[in-house]
Amino acid sequence: MEKNKIHKFRRSLLKKRSQILERYLKKEETEKVLTDQSAEPRDVEEYANINITEEILAQLSDIEIEILKAIDNALERIQNGTYGICEVCGKEIEEERLEAVPWTTLCIQHAKEQEPFQSTPDLRYEEYF
Helix, strand or coil, X not given: CCHHHHHHHHHHHHHHHHHHHXXXXXXXXXXXXXXXXXXXXXXXXXXXXXXXXXXXXXXXHHHHHHHHHHHHHHHHXXXXXXXXXXXXXXXXXXXXXXXXXXXXXXXXXXXXXHCCCCCCHHHHHHHHC
């Protein structure tokens, strides 16, 4: 892959990593507000909203942790020269796929083949972001 494209994907990975970390810090602030004893909910509806918010925050956290790990792995692959190579067939991953999910390790064909058998951050990514 060309150096300028590698740099573009590296910037994209670092930007997404930064966004996730920033969202995590905001999540921490939100959790502090939710657990603040002085701001007790006044009715059943407020309790329901708190429970839903806590559940969403917990789900995002797990997925974001997986994505952060995948991003770190992708940055490592950039360093060792294996970024953009499908881990199954060894061919270059399509640029459109890397633009959509820059941390992916699979080409479109192998991602589709593995989709029914595993749940990866690639597959859940669009559900949450």
